[in-house]
Amino acid sequence: MSGPILSVRKLAVTFAQGGGPDIPAVEGASFDVGAGETVAIVGESSSGKSVTAMALLGLLPAGAGTVVSGQALFRRDGENAVDLLALPDRAMRAIRGRDISMVFQDPMTSLNPVLTIGEQIAEVLMTHDGLTRRQAQAMAIEMLARVGLRDPGQIVAHYPGQLSGGMRQRVMIAIALACRPRLLIADEPTTALDVTVQAQILALLRGLQAEMGMAIIFITHNIGVVAQVADRIVVMYSGQVVENAPVRDALDSPLMPYSRVLFRTVPTYDAVLARRQRLPTIPGHVPDPRHRPQGCTFHPRCAHFRPGVCDGFRPSLESARSGHEVRCVRWEEIARG
Amino acid sequence: MKIRTASTGMVMVVVLAFACVVLPLLLPFDPLEIDLHHRFLPPLSGSHVLGTDEIGRDTLVRLLVGARTSLLIGLSAMALSTLTGCLTGGLTGFYGGWTRRVLMRIVDSVLCFPTIFLLLTLASFGQPGALTIVGIVSLVAWMEVSRVVDGQVRALRGREFVVAVEAMGASAAHMLLRELLPNITGAIIVVSTLNVARAILMEAYVSYLGNGIQPPQPSLGAMLNDAQEYLRPDPWLAILPGLVIAVAVIGLNFIGDGLRVAVDPRQGRRA
Numbered sequence: 149m150s151g152p153i154l155s156v157r158k159l160a161v162t163f164a165q166g167g168g169p170d171i172p173a174v175e176g177a178s179f180d181v182g183a184g185e186t187v188a189i190v191g192e193s194s195s196g197k198s199v200t201a202m203a204l205l206g207l208l209p210a211g212a213g214t215v216v217s218g219q220a221l222f223r224r225d226g227e228n229a230v231d232l233l234a235l236p237d238r239a240m241r242a243i244r245g246r247d248i249s250m251v252f253q254d255p256m257t258s259l260n261p262v263l264t265i266g267e268q269i270a271e272v273l274m275t276h277d278g279l280t281r282r283q284a285q286a287m288a289i290e291m292l293a294r295v296g297l298r299d300p301g302q303i304v305a306h307y308p309g310q311l312s313g314g315m316r317q318r319v320m321i322a323i324a325l326a327c328r329p330r331l332l333i334a335d336e337p338t339t340a341l342d343v344t345v346q347a348q349i350l351a352l353l354r355g356l357q358a359e360m361g362m363a364i365i366f367i368t369h370n371i372g373v374v375a376q377v378a379d380r381i382v383v384m385y386s387g388q389v390v391e392n393a394p395v396r397d398a399l400d401s402p403l404m405p406y407s408r409v410l411f412r413t414v415p416t417y418d419a420v421l422a423r424r425q426r427l428p429t430i431p432g433h434v435p436d437p438r439h440r441p442q443g444c445t446f447h448p449r450c451a452h453f454r455p456g457v458c459d460g461f462r463p464s465l466e467s468a469r470s471g472h473e474v475r476c477v478r479w480e481e482i483a484r485g
Numbered sequence: 486m487k488i489r490t491a492s493t494g495m496v497m498v499v500v501l502a503f504a505c506v507v508l509p510l511l512l513p514f515d516p517l518e519i520d521l522h523h524r525f526l527p528p529l530s531g532s533h534v535l536g537t538d539e540i541g542r543d544t545l546v547r548l549l550v551g552a553r554t555s556l557l558i559g560l561s562a563m564a565l566s567t568l569t570g571c572l573t574g575g576l577t578g579f580y581g582g583w584t585r586r587v588l589m590r591i592v593d594s595v596l597c598f599p600t601i602f603l604l605l606t607l608a609s610f611g612q613p614g615a616l617t618i619v620g621i622v623s624l625v626a627w628m629e630v631s632r633v634v635d636g637q638v639r640a641l642r643g644r645e646f647v648v649a650v651e652a653m654g655a656s657a658a659h660m661l662l663r664e665l666l667p668n669i670t671g672a673i674i675v676v677s678t679l680n681v682a683r684a685i686l687m688e689a690y691v692s693y694l695g696n697g698i699q700p701p702q703p704s705l706g707a708m709l710n711d712a713q714e715y716l717r718p719d720p721w722l723a724i725l726p727g728l729v730i731a732v733a734v735i736g737l738n739f740i741g742d743g744l745r746v747a748v749d750p751r752q753g754r755r756a
Contacts, residue, residue, distance in 0.1 A: 205652055245653030252652075257645040262667045271663065272653045323653060 152180035153330055153363055154204075157219040159233070161196070161203050164213025171437045173199045175387040176218070178465070181331065186357065186364040188378035188395070190371065190410070192434050196387040197367045201333045204232055204365075205250060206240045222248070224330065246276040249324035253336040255316035259308035265292070266304030269323050276327045291322040296352055314345035321352065328360055335367045350376055371414040375399060383407045386435055386445040389465060393472040403474040403483055406430075406446045444476065452482050491743020497736030501729070505553035514543035516550045516703045525719050538708075538722055539715060547703035552729050554698060555685045555705055558618050559733075562684035565623035567677045570630020575661050577631070578638025589635065592628045600625050604687055608696035618697050622684045633676050637669040671748035675741055682737035689730050705730050 161174040174196040181187045189197045202208050203216050221229040224247050235243070244250075252258040260268060269291055270284035279287065285304065292300035295318040308316055317337060324332055334353065338346040354377060357364060366377055374381060374395065381398040383391040383406065391404040402408045409430050432449040435441055441448055443459035450458065457477055465475045476482070509516070513532065520541030528536045528544075535545040573592070577585035595603075603625050611617035641647060642665070650664050666673075691697035692706030700707060705726040712723035 207648060207652055241654045241656060243654070244651070245655075250649070250652040252645055252649055254645060258649040260646045260650070260664050260668070263664070268650075271650070271655070271659075275654055275656075275659070320649070 151182075151223070153183045153223045154181040154365075155219075155221045155229075156180070156200075156204070157221075159200060159203060159218035159220060160216070161199050161208065162213075162215045164215070166213075169438045170213075172440075173387055173437060174203065177384070177387075177389045179382045179389060179392055181363050181365060182379075183330070184357070184361045184363055185379045186366055186377055187380045187382060188366045188368060188374040189382045189384060190368055190374055191384035192369060192410075194386075194434050194437065195384040197384050198335055200384070201250070201335050201365065201367055205244055205248060205333065206232065206235070206237075207250075222331070242276070245272050245324075245329070246327045247329050248331045248333065249327070249329040250333045250335065251317070251320050251324045251337045254340045255313055255320050256340065258320060259316055261308055263307075264304065265306050265308065265311070265319050269304075269319070269326055272323055272326050287326065288322075291326050292319070294356070295319070295322045295325075296348075297322075313341055314348065317341060317345075317349055318352065321349075321356070325356060325360065325362070329362055331363045331365065332357075333365045333367070336369070337366075338373060339368070339370070346373070353377065371399075371411055383410065386440055387437060388445065388475065389473075390446070390475040391473065392465070393474075397469075397472055401483070403468055403472070403479045404446075404476045405450045405452050405482060409451070452478055454478060488743060488747075490739045491747075494736040494739025494741075494743065497732055498740065501552060501732055501736065502556060505549050505556060509546055509549050509553070512543070512546050512549075514546045516542065516546045517701050518542060525715070527719075528721055528725075535725060536721060539711065544722070544725060547708065548705070548725055548729055551698075551703040551705045551708060551726065552733065554615065554703070555688050555730070555733065558615055558622070558688045559681040559684040559737075561619045562622040562626060562687075563677050563681045565619060566627035566680055566684075567630050567673060569623065569627035570632075570676075571634050571666065571673065573627070574631040574634025574636075575638055575666065578635040579642060579657065579661050579665070581639070581642075585635070588631075592631050595625070596628050598625075600687070601690060604691060605694065605696065608691050608694075613696055613699050615698060618688050618691055621691075622687045625687070626680050626683060630673065630676050630680065633672050634669065637672055638665050641665050641668055671744070675745045675748055678737055678741035678744060682734045682741065685730065685733050685737070 157178050159174055159177045160172065163171040163173055165171060177196070177200055179187065189200065191197050199208070204220055208214050208216065216233055218233060220232040222232050223229045232240070266285055266288045269288035270281060273279045273284040273287050274281065288304050289300045292303055297303055297315060297318055303311070311319065337353070338349050341349060350373060353364065368374060378395045381393060381395050382389055383404065385406050391398065391402060391407045398407065399411060402411055409428070412428050413430065430449055435445055435448070441459065443461055444450070444463050447453045447458040463475050463477045465473050468474045468479060520537065523533070523537050523541045524539055526533050526537040528534065530536060533543050535548065538544055538547070573588050577588045604621060607621040607624060608617070611621065647660060647664060650660055655664070688697060689706035689709070692704040693710045695710070697706055698704035708726040709723055712726070716723055
């Protein structure tokens with residue numbers, strides 16, 4: 149690996165409301181994605197993970213008081229890095245779908261109901277690779293075969309309504325990967341699917357990644373999925389990155405109290421069957437982004453809360469070990485036990 | 486039930502259109518041919534199936550050619566107003582904000598004028614003729630299409646599949662023309678069908694009042710006007726063109742209503 153292909157630095161997104169206070173959805177998120185690496189961004193709803201993804205692709209609704217700041221350096225093949233957050237529209241459009249693609253959560257709604265599957269795949273190829281309609285159609289069939297759909301020659305003529313959820317998600321992946329992007333952003337790509345289909349889609353993504361070598365940003369709140377696919381975990385809480393570590397390191401010895409409880413909320417057969425106990429939950433709620441607590445934003449829900457220490461100032465992200473960053477004043481004490 | 490209405494309308498319009506195109510070629514009369522020896526012949530008198538008018542012209546041929554002109558004007562005006570409406574409505578629905586505020590206020594202000602006065606005012610400015618009528622009728626008919634398209638595009642704009650194609654690098658034009666418009670063709674067809682009917686009526690108004698198709702070219706509206714003087718002795722001269730207008734307009738409205746239900750089943754149940 150020769151340096152990251154994406155470096156996000158101090159990404160902040162604020163939504164201004166008419167009249168009301170501004171909503172800081174993401175506050176200074178920083179992380180790197182290496183070439184061919186899978187980075188999982190995990191966190192509860194409203195932790196800012198999807199907004200981060202949308203901001204990287206410049207897809208947040210323009211106007212309406214949306215303010216995006218920070219830097220996201222993206223390195224295309226053999227070229228100098230470009231700052232995704234500062235690119236003009238036209239250049240951004242050329243990157244979307246060609247260098248960076250996105251797969252969305254709900255395959256039932258993310259395909260156009262009145263265009264055939266073939267047309268929707270061909271469209272991307274014609275936009276970016278300048279293929280003719282005939283070439284693009286042929287390529288579309290090839291892509292459908294690659295994402296493991298049987299009878300691709302028939303499926304190109306189908307409309308989305310004629311396919312099942314799992315098949316549609318495969319189609320979405322075919323569209324996203326048609327131009328061989330260097331980075332794929334998958335926003336909860338398996339959340340809307342049956343568990344068995346989830347496993348198939350994850351296997352498919354991993355297979356295609358091995359084959360095509362793209363990096364993946366995998367946004368999810370499903371820790372079980374993370375363990376299967378990710379090289380690195382970025383944990384987000386109320387708009388901030390609170391822990392960033394290699395996947396084994398993070399799951400085996402999480403340092404931030406939030407990650408510790410988050411990872412423990414994953415049900416395992418052993419725990420559930422053996423002890424018949426209730427699933428552990430995190431008390432309280434994710435704070436309202438308009439009224440985030442003073443100091444560490446997690447302190448009202450934290451078992452290790454120490455008055456005067458945790459609620460004074462906002463802790464910064466510090467390096468605990470090599471490649472393992474944590475945002476907690478007391479992580480050393482907590483780790484010692 | 487609604488399907489039957491639509492089919493009835495379809496039959497009415499198709500038969501009328503077919504008759505307009507084919508029959509004038511088969512009949513032995515020219516619509517402009519004057520025959521002062523055979524004025525005011527009643528219908529079913531000899532070779533003049535629907536009789537003759539005040540200067541002996543064959544009524545059937547004049548009706549058919551007049552209806553043909555009406556249908557052509559209706560279709561062209563519909564095409565033009567649909568195009569304008571889709572363009573403006575598409576832009577406002579897609580971009581929202583100031584584009585929408587400005588364009589939709591223009592739509593509102595045009596809608597404020599009573600249609601007939603607006604129509605006549607515009608007609609008095611142009612050179613009377615078929616093209617002028619098409620122009621002015623489209624000018625007063627595009628707003629509804631615009632509103633419908635605006636609403637539909639706005640409803641679809643935030644849908645996930647639109648964001649998904651945007652994430653794949655699609656341009657605004659592509660999203661609007663290739664992704665959004667195909668999703669609302671149903672609604673556009675409905676409004677446009679009803680617009681053809683309205684355009685035919687408007688053409689009749691304008692020609693009746695003398696600002697439309699100019700004599701001696703036959704036109705349904707002008708025929709009605711001519712017939713006024715002879716309403717007592719020869720009422721069929723007024724009844725027949727009125728009937729043709731009614732058949733065309735009712736037929737098109739039936740089609741439009743039937744399609745509306747096909748496009749949006751909820752409305753049918755409520756009605």
